[in-house]
Structures are given as structure tokens and as C-alpha cells.
Amino acid sequence: MWKDLTLDLTFPALDPDDAVYEPRSSRLLVRGLGENDVDDDEEDCESSARLLGMSFMNRSATQRSSASPYVRQPPPIPANDGALRFQTFPALDPDDAVYEPRSSRLLVRGLGENDVDDEEEDCESSARLLGMSFMNRSATQRSSASPYVRQPPPRSCSPPSARTMIVCVLFLVIVASMTMVLYFLPGCIFSKTGCPKQENKTSNGTDDELFPWAQYQLPRSIRPLSYDLTLSPNLSTMTFSGHTVINMFVLHNTKRIVLHSAHLNITKAAFKLGDGEPSDVTILENKPMEQIAVKLSAELKAGQHCVLTLDYSASLSHTYNGFYNSSYIDLEGNKRVLAATQFEPFYARKAFPCFDEPSFKATFLVKINRKPEHMALSNMPKAKTTHLSSDLLQDEFAKASVNMSTYLVAFVIGNFAAVSKNVSDTLVSVYSVPQKKDHTKYALDTAAKLLEFYNDFFEIDYPLQKLDLIAIPDFLAGAMENWGLLTFRESNLLVGEHSSLVEKQDVASVIAHELAHQWFGNYVTMSWWSDLWLNEGFATYMQFISLQILLPQLDMGNLFLEVRFRALDQDALNSTHAVSTGVNTSEQVQEMFDSVSYKKGASILLMLNASLPGDQQFRKGIIQYLKQFSGLNTDTDDLWNSLTEVEVSSQSPNVSEMMRSWTFQKGFPLVTVSRKGDEVTLKQEIFQLTVDSSTYSSSLWTIPVTYVNDSCGLAPECRQVFMLKTKSGTLKVPETVKWLKLNYRSTGFYIVDYGNEGWAALADALSNDFQALTQEDRASLIHDIFALSKLGRVSFRQVLSLLNYMTNETEASPIREALLQLNHIYQMLHKRYEQGLCARMKRYILNQYGALMDNQTWDMEESVSKQYLRFALLETACDLGQDKCKQHAESMFKQYVESNGTFQIPGDLQRVVFRVAAQSTEDWETLLTMYHYATYDTEKKNMIQGLASTQDAQKIVWLLNVCLNGKIIKAQYLPLLFRTICQNFAGNLIAWDFVQVNWNQITQTFPIGSFSFQSIINAVTFQFSAESHFNQVQWFFSSVRESGSQLRSAREALETIRLNQRWMERNLPSLRKWL
């Protein structure tokens, strides 16, 4: 499955570790309103305070505590000075708009209409209502207005006498007791045979009989061999019926068969043992566990074959998982419907009863009944079509030639157009809705090249006859690697001829990732979700490696470097987890789709490859692994053992010994360097932003420390390796060496502290000649020194001292990293309303990078690294309000609007231009109209980010509502919308309220724990730093559900808020002194 790795690489999206917002409300109230005596530079800070005034000031502690009618009351927050309350927002009288339980519906009523005027009107009314809900609902208002507050019943009758009361109560108690006794005693008590013993059994809660299994993972006594699936979707009623035949093999004697089923109405079940006659059986269901069971009268014996046949019906899902419905508007304006699937990690059970765990591999024969005007696709090529009636056809697909986990099964029914070509013995096709057929060519060419590459690289041919890639109009997961039928979000597969290379890089990355899964994941599959990284870490690693070789013009190196930096940032939190870690519940499984499995997984594979001598051992090892475990399931140790077995050189480290230290303990090491003459001492300890030494003081890694120094230079042959396996170690360098740089090209997953002298020597070296180090090394020094400042190991003066060389810097990676980090600090100051420092930081950034910003072109640009560079520079310039940048963006937008589609904004600059345009009401509306008519999904995505950059609270609320309800903007973009909205101050506060108020709807669309869910929680909380916000977030997660506070996202959010507080305490004096 694809996780958008760039979502948290965007500019100036803040890194969760850094951003701080501490509303010292009373100060804000005094300063923020009614004062205009700040200079121009300070106006930015001022404007945010105005917004704050609008969205925050009016919510005093008591008001705020009533903000969400869906949740219990949060702990009290210190009250503001309420003098200016209610002055900045058009307050509604509580009687004007009663806050109904259906508030979310009220808020968006009518927003589905396409008429823009109507939408605006609704937008206004929604915002008015939300204004009511967000800002003006004081405790007293709410208690009198809200229907949630239970009103006492009218008391018109006189009270009964005491005697009557006592008699009535006694009578009621006796009747109730007898009813309860009869109700709770099982019927068997009164039978001759009595009750069965109940050891090891659990109540199913839904059926009268006890469900014979009580664990999340299924029993191992039965193994499915093959499935015959017949599905009959009805795209008019949005329902489907199914017929599933499962052939099974008995591994251990048992009297029950337990498998998965969710939301299926099973109408008939038959069981057949060996060659015997089928007989009807009763199905027990445990709905909370999404399991069904057949209890048999006679014991099945190991070695027997049996068949279970099930008929069922269900509704097509309205979410993004299981067998779900989707729609789009065709060129004639007609709504077209389709049905598609997304089964990873455990949603196949919503389409057919099955053993829905990755280790239960089987073969599949799929038949799909469809209308003549539709087409159907599945994992295998179509074998035949049968006419069932004049209006119904049945497509039968070839029986799978491979054993496959259930999460990889897929089918799609609808209208699609395709382009195809043959690669080796495989027919590669790219499908889209018919009107987007022109956007599929790049994907087809790229997929064809990648398929050849992987066939060659893994020395195992792709095993199926066909490979389809299909763009689904509604698709949450970015992309999914279903064997033979890869599904994609449209923006991740479709690009036009004029699309920029950065946009093509995105598409190529997703295809490379999903294709790599055909080997890593589909061919060899992790046994359980604990080792999800074997799928996702590998596919992420291969997406970079394959494209670096195959399409070097896409410049994947820079992107991979940034992925490693962000992986380190995330892994520095105490709430992180080991790469391979035990998971059980569905939330825990969902949470495995995170930065650690994807980014850290890919990063440690790079480190391993870089530390092996030669460039073939790694590849040989993974080929051996794929061949040895072909068609099987594995765990992390299987991979390390395969790589250890092919060691070809005596210099090779013991892979298993080294890599176990990186996969079975959480976090990563900080390596500190101290030098005396020619002797260099290296020490390792855990790098952890929240120190928890009691638990993790014993962490120890086998670190392949690489280093270069000025005595040799930058060439790869100058690189030396030192294996640091213990707490400390020493190495020798010539005494004349001036500087030493560890972690050559940042291929290792660790951070280095060089000590005061070491840092000074490196800063000097860069000041004299910035090309003394490679650009990856320069970028990694910048990343590391900011990370160390978070840890309190270096002063901000040292950070600035290193950055001094940057006026000469020309490469994208170091500049992007420095801008990202400086933007974080700017945003922190901005959100703390530190006007003076905010202005000084802005001046500092514009002084350091102003010349580079001015030198950027706004024309079409061919080089990806130049596109990356100018995007970072120009977005920062425009965000900081640099006049030249804003004027350029405004005039470009004007030209774009007036050209009537003939003038194209370069793809890499669209977001910059749209974000500037969205600041004016008129242009925001124009952008919204253009969004309706835009055909390219990449362009639509940029427009959403533009629209979401507005500082207008009403528009922000409107956007969130239409997106959550999938009107106008598809709900799949909600995480992106949240992230963009939260970049501005008011937006962040509105978004957090919105999440609380709409929690149920959000978690229905984005399952708790899933990466979209993680992304939303992260986006709305990572900028908080006040104690009151900490309490609020903590209270909210403990109130929403029993396990809420156990969610990793919740722990991460709370830890981040604490870190934000600490960062400011540590660095504010230093910033005041040195900036």
C-alpha cells in the first residue's frame, strides 16, 4: 500500500517535532487587538493575532469547554481576560440557531449543490452556525440552548403519598428481580441434559450459542486451499450478493471452523467432508471480532479435505475499504457509478467470508456478474464471458496460478478505458475513466520499464500473464499492490504531457513502489502485520533504487535523503516503536502503516546495503530470500538469515547480528565524537527527545560508522568504516586532519554530535569551501545540528554559525533542509506572537536566501532538483510576504485565469501561485470555480492546497465540511486539507475543534489507527504547546473511547506538545540573543 511520503516533506509544512503554538491568551488579548503600532515586518504576526482573536479569543475557558456537544466536558482551562469577548465575530443569539445533534448536517446542509452562489450562501450559514458552535457557546448559553442538556420533565402533578411510593417501589423490585433471574438463566438449566461445560469459550454476544474462539488471530487447525468466489454487485441499489466456496485442508483434529466475515448477511451455509454429501450447517457469528464459526458434531481429522459453501448479501461500502462504491461525473455531466475493492489490511472479509490473515494463502477463482454496459477486472485475466440473461453477463477470470493472501484479492466493476503494451510475456495495461484516457501514457511507459527492470533485478519473472494499473476516482490509500490489478488514486497514476517532472516523479514513485510489492509482499509475504516493514520498507527502498537506476532524471536521491531525515525525526519520539513489533488488535495493525514501517524500514535497508562490501551482496541476498521463500510467509529473521548466508567477503559484517539491533529495538543512536590528537573516541547512546533513561539506557546498536576527512576528500574510496558495537570505541586519524565528517552521504540511520570543536571545524571548512563536503553531507550536518538543538546539545549560536556558509550554497538538499528548519522556528514564533523575534527571523531568512529567491525563474524548468529548489525558495518567499514573489504569483494567476486554459503554470509552481491567489476573496472564488472544471488531478490537488491556505475562518469551515462529506472535494483529500489548513494559525484552532465535533464521522471514513487517521491527528495537534492544550488533547482521547489514550497517535500528539513547550523554554533566550 502507498503512503504519501511527501505529505510531511512539504514546505512550509511543519515537522511535528518543532512547531510550537503557545497562546498566552491574556497577552494576546491585550496586544492582539486594537493596536497597530507595529512595523511592516511585524504585520504578519499581527494578522495572525487578529485571526486568533477571531477563533480563539472568543473562546474563553468555559466557553471552549463546551465547544463540542458530542463529548464530555474537558477539564477547565485558565480563563482569559474576557474583556474583549464576542467583539470580533458576528455572534449569533443562541436562540437563532440551536445547536442540534445533527450539527454536522446542519453545518453543511445544501452544500452538495453545484451552484456556486448557493454554496456561498450555505458557506455563510454554516460558518455562522459554526461561529456559534466554536466561538460563542459559553457554558451558560449552551446549558440553556443545547438539546443535549437534558431538560427536567414538566411537573404538573402533585407528588404521590409516601405509602403509595413504598408499595409501588417494593412491587417493582420484586417483578424486576424475577424477570432478571428468568432472563439470565440459560435454558439448559431446565433441560434433562443440563448445561455444557464452558471452558475456553466466549459469548458471541449476538447468537444464543457460545462462540468457540476468543482470539484475534484465527486457529491454525484448518488451512484454506482455494476459493471460488461469485459476486453479483448491483450498482443501482448499491448492494451485492455473493457465493463463496472454500476448499480446506485439516491440519489438526478439530470440531470447529473459524474464519472472518464482516457486515455480511449469510443466508445459507453448507458443509461437505471429503467426497460426502453437503449438509446445511449453522453459522455462529462474533460481530465485534468479525469472525464466524461452524461447530461440527463430529471431529475433523488431520489430513482430511472439506468444503464450506456460503451464500450471503451485503451493501456496497460507503467508505474506502472492503467492496465499496465510487462515482464520477462524465463529460456529458452524468453521474457514473462503479465498484472497487481495498482489502489491505483486513477488509476482504467485508466482501467474502475468508481466512483473512496474510499467512492463509490460497488460490482464487473469481466470477463477477455485471451489466452489459460495464466491464469487470480482477487479479487474473478474463477467461470467458457467459450470458446469464439479456441484461446480465458473467465474467469468469482465470484461476490464480499463485497462492495469494486475501488482502491482495481485488475486483473493479464500471466503465473504464485502457492503453496496453506487451512486456516480455506480460500484457501491461493502464485503465482510467474514459475521459482521462489521455493521461495514462506516462504511467504505461513507466510501468513497462519498471516491470522489465524488476524481472531482471530479482532474477524472478513476474508470474502473471497480465498487469493492470487502474485509477479509481475514489481511493484513499494512494495505491494498492493487489496482485495483477494495481489500484491507484487518480492523482498518483494520471499525468498529462505538460505535467512537470516533479509530478511525474510522484507517479513513477508510486508505480515503482507498487510494482516492487509484486515480489516483496505478494510473492513472499510477511507472516503477520508485526513485520509489515518487510513489505513496506522494502517497497519504499526499491522505489528509490529502481528509479535512480532507471530514470536518473527524476533525481530520486534528494527525495530519499529527505525521507531519511523525516524518519529520524519521527523515530526520536518516545512513542515510536521497533521496526518489527508485536501487534494484535485492528487498531494496532492499522498503526503499523506508519513512518517506521515505510521510511525507517527503507532507511535501514539503505544503511545495510551501503555497509556491505561491493554492490552485489545485498542483491544476491534478497534474490536468495525471494527464491527460498517463494510463495511463502516470512518474518524479519528469515530476511537477515538469507542475507547472512550469502556473505561473500571476510570483511562483511554479520548481517543478522547487526540488523537485529536495528529491527528489534526502538529508536536510533546518537554517536558523539571526541578527539585528542590522532585518537578519536566514538560513543553511542539512544537519541531520544523525551528522555526515558530508565527503560532505554541499555539500548545498543551495531553501527556501521562511515567517515571521511580532509586528508583524503569526498571520493567514495576515501570513505572508511568503523563498526561500533559497544558503548564506545576508538579509531585513529592523522594528527593533521582538520575536520572529520561521520555518516558519509547520510546513508546511516544515526545522528552525530561532533562536540564544540568538531562543529566549529566543520563550519570553518564549509565557510572556506562549501564543496569540501558532498551535498548530502552538508544537508545531513544541517539536519543533525537542528536535531541536537532540540535535544539541548548545541546552542542556537552554533546552529547559526554552521548556516553562515549558506549564502554560497547552490544545491537543493541543504537549502531545503535549512529552510524547512528555519520555517519551523518562524512558525513557532509566529504562533507565539513573538512579534519582534518573528520579524527578525523573517529578515534573517530573507537576507540569507533573498538573492537565491530573486534568482529563481518562473518559467518551465526541466531539472527536478532545480524545481525542488525553486519551489522551496519561492514558497518560503511568498509565505514570508516578500513583495516580488507575491507580485509574480499574483500576475501569473491573472494570466492563467485570463488565458482561458491556454496558459499553464509550471506544475511545481502551481501550489505557490494558488496559495498566494487564495488570500484574496475574489481570487479564492475564482480558484474554487476553476477547481470544478480542472481535469488534471495533480492540478486539482494543488488547487485544494491553495483553497485551504485562506485565512478566512468561514471558508476554512466550509472546506472542511464539504470535504468530510465528500461534496465538491473528495473526502480522500481530508488529511491533505487538514495539513494545509493547520499551517495557518486560525485554521489550526478551527481544525482541532472540527475533529472533536466530527469525531464519529471522521473515524467512520478514516479507520482509527490508519495512516490517514494518523495524519489528521498529527496535523491538528502538532502545533500545540500550551498546558491547556495538552490537557484538552489528553482529555479528548481519554473520553472518545476506552482505548483512545492507548492509540499511538494520541501518545505521539501528547509527547509532541510537551516537546514543543520544552523547545521554547530552551531556545527563546538564545534566539533573542543571537538572531
Ligand SMILES: [Zn+2]
Ligand atoms: Zn506499499
